[in-house]
Amino acid sequence: MINGFDAHLFDLDGVITPTVILHRRAWRETFDELFTQLGLAPYREEEYFSYLDGLPRFAGVATLCAARGIELPDGASGDVGLSSIAGVGNLKNQRFAELLERDGIEAYPGSLQLMHQLTVAHKPMAIVSSSRNADAVLRAAGILARFDAIVDGERAAQEGLPGKPAPDTFVRGAELLGLAPANIVVYEDAESGVAAARAGGFGLVVGVDRGAGRAALERAGAHHVVADLGELVG
Template identity: 40%
Template sequence: MQEDTPLGAEAIGLDPAVRACLFDLDGVLTRAAEIHAEAWRRTFDAFLTAYDARGSRHTAPFDEQTDYELYLDGRTRTDGIRAFLGSRGIEVPMGDPEDKPGTDTMYGIGAAKQSEFLALLGTHGPRLDDDAVRYVREARYAGLSCAVVTCSANADALLSAAGVAHLFDVRIDGRLATALGLLGKPAPDVYIAAARGLEVKPGHAAVFDASLPGVEAARTGGFGAIVGVDRLGGGGYRARLRAHGATTVVRELGELLVQSGTATGAQPAARRVPGLED
């Protein structure tokens, strides 16, 4: 009996030179970005209410869409807190890693957000994106290695809750990035670390990201193909993803596959994603 031969990257809509796929977690593999935005809103609402009460001020509240996209999406927790508070003219000390929710420090605000996120995750679940997971399975069937990359500290909780941790050869999350001294997006450090873990050069890896800092990080890192995922569905955000480095933009990863013949085990035809040879 003839052994199966890996189909290669063309089977999933990528340039044939691609050997690995690096997936952002929030906004690509899960719809957890919505949970993150809500957790941040609750956290900053509580912080700003107390902050304003102490000084008889009225600070503009956190907007789940605009502020999340501008200051938090794709960034490490501390970078995001610093960016949002800076936009409101507020500074807080870094504090101590053991600071509890309610402490007016970077670590305290981060702890409050983590508490809110886990509570929401327990209520709503990980909101796994079935289309994206199907694409990951197709990528593995095609013979490509896969990594999940996120600045979130919640990767293990999300992947375990979704039951898909086994699909990824390498995981780079916020905790590991901090331990390794990696800079957050838009620096390319986390994606480069993932490619190194998969033993591929950035030019032979495809990055899938839904955030502007994420696609910018991939461009800076010299990745061969950069797929921006536009969950907002508007022409404006699609254009911004391209401006920040996406070589192609899709609403769902399944768009990279021809609708017929895409079940695992079948060899689909596919359109190529520009990036490596265009």
């Protein structure tokens, strides 16, 4: 299924590394604090998949706050705290960085197997992630050198690229590899990421179901859904 394509673009969190676990913990701690301060019902885990998964950090905060009827100013980019969208997002990122430093991270075994197969086949690979922590996560997992290009939240901000579900970051990844989207496979675990890849005209979009649900990924446009990338090895 994937052998006829020339290159491969991977989302990071939930596809290559289980950093989604650390992200979910950091989001839960941050929004529990915010919701408690405002006298709202506790944060629900399903809110991660509905409002946060796959979105740039500040966009996720704004989306969930809107869903909860919370009005916060955008704030300054350096804010840290509960009084602005930027502050909440940066507080979450601070907590994520602390968890990553304390606990470390390892890539999913199935993802390592697929990456090894693609390396042996001389297939270019790139990371396309909304995270501004992609470099740190890849270094912590010891796999930074495996990728030919990285389009992360930092690069997107520098180049003015809109985040997922817009296709721009995936299209930029294809440009960096020097290949047309139609010749590339995208691997995504978030509905917004799957929608972005389909909007970008990529030849094959593989949904990785780490909790979003097969049906949701298929509705977003995934051509094929797996529970783990190890299913594609062979």
